[in-house]
Amino acid sequence: MTDGRAPAAVRPSERQVAWQAMEFYGFVHFGMNTMTDREWGEGHDDPAAFDPAGLDADQWIRSLKSAGMTGVILTCKHHDGFCLWPSDVTTYTVASSPWRDGRGDVVAEVAEAARRHGLRFGIYLSPWDRTEASYGSGAAYDDFYIAQLTELLTRYGPVFSVWLDGANGEGPNGRRQVYDWERYYAVVRELQPDAVISVCGPDVRWCGNEAGDTRPDEWSVVPRGLQDAERIADRSQQADDGAFARLVRSDDRDLGSRAALAGHEDDLVWYPAEVNTSIRPGWFHHPAEDGAVRSVDELFDIYLHAVGGNSCFLLNVPPARDGRLRDADVAVLERLGRRIEGFRARRAEATASVSSGTPGDVATAWPGRGRMPWRPDAADLRPGVTLTFTRPHLVEAIVVGEDITWGQRIEHIVVRGRRDGRWTTLAEANAVGYQRILTFPPTEADAVMVEITEARDTPVVARVAAIS
Template sequence: MTPAPTPPRRAPGSVDEVEALTAVRPGARQVAWQSMELYAFVHFGMNTMTDREWGLGDEDPALFDPAELDVDQWMTAFAAAEMTGVILTAKHHDGFCLWPSRVTTRSVAASPWRDGRGDLVRLVADAARRHGLRFGVYLSPWDRGEATYGSGKAYDDFFVAQLEELLSGYGEVFSVWFDGANGNGPDGPHQDYDWERYYAVVRRRQPGAVISVCGPDVRWCGNEAGHTRADEWSVVPAGLRDAERIAEGSQHVDDGAFSRLVRSDGEDLGSRAALAGRLDELVWYPAEVNTSIRPGWFHHRREDDAVRCADELFALWRAAVGGNACLLLNVPPDSRGLVADPDVAALTGLGERIRAFRGAVLAADVVLSSGAVRPAAGGPAGDPAALARLAVGAAAGCVWRPAASDRLPAVSVVLPAPTEVAAVVVGEDITYGQRLERIVVTAVADGREEVLAEAGAVGYRRILCFAPRVVSEVRVRIEASRGLPAIRTVAVVAAGGGWLPRDRGVAG
């Protein structure tokens, strides 16, 4: 047997420190957003027709005419990938609007598509709901085709008018996604965006929507490559919400390098060391990982052989959703108006692997070191085995809170028979905040205990994978936490079922 572990640092530092760290909790819209886990980004518009990434703003609207457009085909592909929503680029930097905006002539109303009577935003919003997906919008604050850009309030009035149109005419919106794109180069116009005014419109028109990236609700992970931090914290300094700071770190040049660039700065945003001396300026600001299934954000036929495969997409999902973040995966339809065959195949394979992973979660007996499992909303004690079931996309569930006197809280998942396992899923009830700081996963095999994995931050969900191992029991030991833990999931995943890469190595 391994030596007796060191008792956990339940609450090092002052009581005030622990109270400050655990008092920061998500709002209802953030809890609902986090449970979505995986959703699609759709870059589609004028750039799709011109084969560009960034349009210039002077493109002829007559170029927009996707002859075979089928938004239900998009949604079928997204649903097959186990996605829960879709965010459409209603307007990109070129200024061409996918809805008939009343404040510009640069829209589908001036195109030959559907004889100028089409509204792609409405088609996508309606199709998403038919397929059980939530709908969100991207509206670029940078508009290269608008004459008032750079004028100050006149442009803000224009932008707000478009925002009002999108948020009042297309039903419920789950996310309004703003990036920090700004300006036409060193000699071009620069607009100081009135972010607070934009936010006020969103809150008034769509109170349930999160405002993402250049916004106060959802934080950009800091790259477009799909890279996730080793420990992702949702409780971070309020300064990370600064929209201008976010814009400075975003893409400024239309090239192919930025989409796969990973910077090493800012890897630790929320440990106690990182937050020392900043306890009075903390916010709940969870991370979103955004990346594209292709090298580019818009479809380019030359990239048909560079589509990420299903195994790579699954590794991205595991690292993001299994790393206390949501995954926003861009899937750009082609100039016909269809998701291309290589993308459909990759999405289908991704969904198969996600379903296989969920299906490989093992039913087991659960033994707690102390305390009891209760419904998340309160109520009588429940069955501890509920912890071993993987809740999918649910904001409610059960919660285990060990006794305050328990010096080494632990959950033991006892399998009916020795089984080959390859992953453990641990999740907190984030309505109590983010509390876990260190966990160690051990296994019992042939009467001996060995360490399988360990982690720092957990949050909404942490997926820990390891080389397949035949075990009879898995233990998750809490070695450090911010006050009393609130555990929602401790699930063990069998190695079989088809979710591992074809070579049976551990993905990611």
């Protein structure tokens, strides 16, 4: 079993810290597939089919913001190769369509709308292109891809995420492009140094499914081998099969415990998880799915497990063929936002006391981030934070977060509630990281205590909150 000090010494980059604090942001799948009612277009569809007469990027962004999202990632080009901006290296773009008389730019409209409404903007650029003739040729296609990546990273302002998957659905008998990932990464680092490179990239790890499922314990410090883009690609979707969107594998459930890290102590990286799923069964809008929008209850449960499970939550919301989100999606997003806001508003006012050291602003740093975390004395073998209420509360959740600029150190916590002088256990967890939200049946208590029973090094706690 590995010593805890090696993983405790691994720290996130500034871009990873800023990304984690975003917590919840949106994906917008929109393009030629929207017009043809497909998930994976085959390429070469007539650009004349792209004419979303009512396209309203402000409506998209307002709706995402109403759900509490902090950013948006747009599918600038999906596997079919149709570009939502007027690329200089292909004619298969919006410039060849009747939309906006061939002078439109969806990427620009979404980026500008995001800025107007205070959301950060990100891009998805599919490495697989079913239209481009150079696909499968090696360096020539890499040149093409780099040219498009450069256009997107230089024309539309700051980008918070470059979201890359390893899709190559042509299989063993089709064209095969060996992607030059390192070259792609270098361009992103040069042109948008604050952007995280997600999934098939070194900054943000795919959770391993598209169903919104979160591991029981999500660790940010993992073996470097998990960054292998080819391995990730092999586990990504390989066919236009809607069942993949709800597939949850039972393997790889433990990526970062001491047992999982044994033998990798000298080759660890900070590689935090993102949980992604769609508000509908498909990633693109399909009229037949208008009655299958996920419920607020289901989405809020995913939110609690993702944002409350040391991950960020990426929720896809696809506009329809006319360029607008459907009313059902908009309504669910608004209700989800109210649900999240209401959950945060139920933070019980409390006075914090600690087993050693000074509590800083640990009891008032949620929602949001405090400036003075709590660090117990190194000799404190069972450090704990006690929140005492002015009157008994029905408590139903505890929020705990580490100051991840010091790494991920907590390995086990126990939450107890006090009533009439007696303490009872309410919840336990292993990994904490940026944030852990533990829910339990409503229990009346005049105080709650979060005790850290195992840690890799002296813990540094950013926030502890009780939800009543």
